[in-house]
Amino acid sequence: MSKPITKKITEGVATLTLNRPDVFNSFNREMALLLQEELDAYATDDTVRAIILTGNGKAFCAGQDIGEITNPELNPGFKKILDDHYNPIIKRIRSIEKPIVCGVNGVAAGAGANIALACDVVIASEKASFIQAFSKIGLIPDSAGTFFLPRLIGFQKASALMMLGDKVSAIEAEKLGMVYKVCTSESFEEEVIKTATTLSKMPTKALGLTKRLLNESMSNGLEEQLALESKLQIESAGTEDYAEGVAAFVEKRRPEFKGK
Template identity: 70%
Template sequence: MSQSIQLEIDNGIAEITFNRPQVFNSFNKEMAFAMQDALDRCAQDDVRAVMITGNGKAFCAGQDIQEITNPDLNPGFKAILDDHYNPIVLKIRNLEKPVVAAVNGVAAGAGANLALCCDVVIATESAAFIQAFSKIGLIPDSAGTFFLPRLIGFGKASAAMMLADKITAAEADQLGMIYKMVKDDEFLAFAKATTKKLAELPTIALANTKKALNESMTNNVEQQLKLESKLQIESASTADYEEGVAAFMEKRKPNFKGK
């Protein structure tokens, strides 16, 4: 795997780290494909939760401008979106494991939107989110126009995207854009603990919750009720459901196996 993406898997937890700190973890072609490979590995059965974070001062500054301004390196925007970013978003949303974005610094452009498509977003207090696209004559991509309005409302999202204002972690927390803001000195421990907690929960039930949320974006009420019924029946057939009920009746902590 490329050095631009670090992947560590231990005890059911996968940690993916963006590792181009010299350019604020901005994406180039190599990094995009390495990220896709890392997410494919996270789909393996021995992974039950994933955390994504960045090395250095930034989470991710989006697209590496040096790549797209170099005629010899620029793959073109169609390839950048269709082959680089869009598959990453879809892999995160379709991964049948919870994905935590641990936003350790600035998340700008596609970097912000990759964070916001994750299941749980935790930001350190010094982090910030910037829809930086309009500053260079582009529109938000990487599903930003899909997720951000659903997180903070149409009006707030429209303003954030057009004005490209910096949204601090505190503001993101207040807007409901993220799950939680955490003090800098407590951030990494909290993000790791949250990922560990998710890894210890019933994995199939979490995957089915994620499926239901994905479909809720476009389903009507009747369609969603049918989907909930289907996924609930599936969840109720798992060993983790039996363990959860037994633990409740016996007044003990459940020991879920992800099966």
């Protein structure tokens, strides 16, 4: 029996692929807990400097496996699903101080859409689409959708998409600011790998601190954010990568960053 998530590491980039294509990579308890486990492992693995999250088959992720919650023997209940599955996944994505690239290869619905939006860089295939499917079955958006989507595209548009449950094409998602870029089906995988590899070879310590600043900017006022920038700029200036970046600039050569 195949694992619900496959993994590989190439050139400092770890790729996690949601692997339940028969149910459009929808989450059951096993897959949700395994994703957390893999993210934890890569968070502390110094050989991994960037992470790709993508899906196998026609979908990126269709959200929660309805088959699980309609089966009395399998249904963990919504409290456990949120507290044990989705909320910890979102927290890990935002707290891991390494760049996480989401390659949205197909439909991203419900929690699947919101997990994608929580990542640092989102690249979508032209075949991808996004849908806040919750209202279609009488639920409210979760997995931090109500946190990230209004900040990405504005309150009014986010409100409409969540209430109406409209499907958003990849091209429209790019125009709205939901994703970084859209690629053709033929170039999609290559572009995702190229982007993650580029990030992995950058000063990833500074990228991690940038991620921390972006997280804090969600709730900080101007004075608080300026103070945090000052603190973390001093920290980044003490890294080996900063010394290497300056030396490479002076010596007119390509820097070799180590993420230290």
